[in-house]
Amino acid sequence: MITPEEKRVLDVLEELNIPYTRMEHIPVYTIEEFEKIGNMPKSVCKNLFVRNQKGDRHYLIILENSKRADLGKVAEQIGSGKLSFASEKRLEKYLGLKPGSVSPFGLINDSQKEVRVVIDRDLESIGEVSFHPNINTATLTISYRDFEKYLAWCKNKVVYVQI
Known part of the structure; x- marks a missing residue:
């Protein structure tokens, strides 16, 4: 069943002529839970939603599912102070999302373009990327090139790092 949150994402992808594949599944909150359901x-x-120590900058870090992000090293590469995970309240305020559904598709809800996107350089070599469509009961897969097209449409600042 397609929710209003997901429909908004699908509408944007259609507007941008971005083809996707869609997979429905039980609610998953982590990569580990997703691995358990198989397929x-x-x-x-x-996708990690973090903030700087002052709480006046927010970042969406996107990386391969097999990697672990060292927030100290990411902070160095983006020229930020200490980074920590943002609260549920901040996630709702800036991306309009609930925990377990963090996704770059949440940038659709960032009308003020306050969230900076931090992407692991190695993602490009995968060829495709998959994210929740702002709910955690489905996953959409698009090409990396189309992901870049989507990010350009969003107009949030994007920075590339090595994780």
Whole structure:
């Protein structure tokens, strides 16, 4: 069943002529839970919503699901102070999302373009990326090139790092 949150994502992808594949599944909150249900696309990405120490900058870090992000090293590469995970309240305020559904598709809800996107350089070599469509009961897969097209449409600042 397609929810209003997901429909908004699908409408944007259609507007941008971005083809996708869609997979429905039980609610999953972590990569580990997704792995347990099986059939997980290799291209599923980790998405971390973090903030700087002052709480005046927010970042969406996107990386391969097999990697772990060292927030200290990411902070160095983006020229930020200490990074920590943002609260549920901040996630709702800036991306309009609930925990377990963090996704770059949430940038659709960031009308003020306050969230900076931090992408692991190695993602490009995968060829495809997969994300929740702002709910955690489905996953969409698109090409990496189309992902870049989507990000350009969003107009949020994008920075590439090595994780």
